[in-house]
Amino acid sequence: MLCVDFHCHSIASGHAMNTIEELLRHADRKGIKGIAVTDHCPGIDNTFWLLKNKQAQANWQYGIKGPDIHYIKTFLSRYQPPEEVKAKLFKGLECNILQSGPMATDLPLSLAAKLDLVIASIHPLPSLFETKDKTIVTERVLLAMDDPIDLIGHPFRKGYDPDPELLVRKAIDKEIALELNNASMSLKKTELSSLVQMLELSKKLGCQIALSSDAHATNELGRDDYILPLLAETKFPDELIVNKTIKSSIEFIERRKKIRREMNLK
Ligand SMILES: [Zn+2]
Ligand SMILES: [Zn+2]
16 A cells, blocks of 8 residues: 555546545545545546537547636635544646647646646547657657646556656656556556666666556555556665655655746746
8 A cells, every 4th residue: 555645536537436535534544644636637628629629429438527727726725624534635636748739738837836746647638649659759748847747647658658768867857756657557558668667767867756546436545556566676766756655745745846836937
């Protein structure tokens, strides 16, 4: 079980099963010390794009809805867990890396300084990311690292995997962590050879790694059954795991929040 889980989804994401409170209470039952609830960025909602492009019927399986900006604002400004809950709640967001255009991600910049944790990930969906061209994938992930984000989520999605060495080097430069995502491995969505390469390079060059379940239901929260064998296989050092303990998690989050605030966001 993860000590702190840096990536999970509540029902606000539309395709996840539990409320934030259910996730927190489950964390308490399992002895998980903290969870970052990182629902999808409003930009994941591509239903309007599909409709506008008359693809809604043909591509219904690619239609996905997320929370809107007002939900995220209320979550940030008003939501507090019940007092008896022990697990610490970090308020996060998982934004999308976009395949083209001047914006590398769809993170609403007005919220960037208020969040505890910002994940940027490729989600292969129409209007968000469709190309499998490795040069473009690498270019867009590297560009996303210039945005106020803290983690690259499931960095090696099958067919959409960037160059591991360029990724690791830029992550070090930007003090961003790369994610080891349990669900993307259990669902066989990860290019494992690139992930192992990422871990080996991170160990050699000193890149930070974050562990997460990417749970979409309480039964997945804190799961690390696919993560642990990889950490053991690569003899990965604990010092480079940003959320190894609750203390290191808070330190990482405070450091990243400061960096995001200083990015002079408009
Ligand atoms: Zn994701
Ligand atoms: Zn996710």
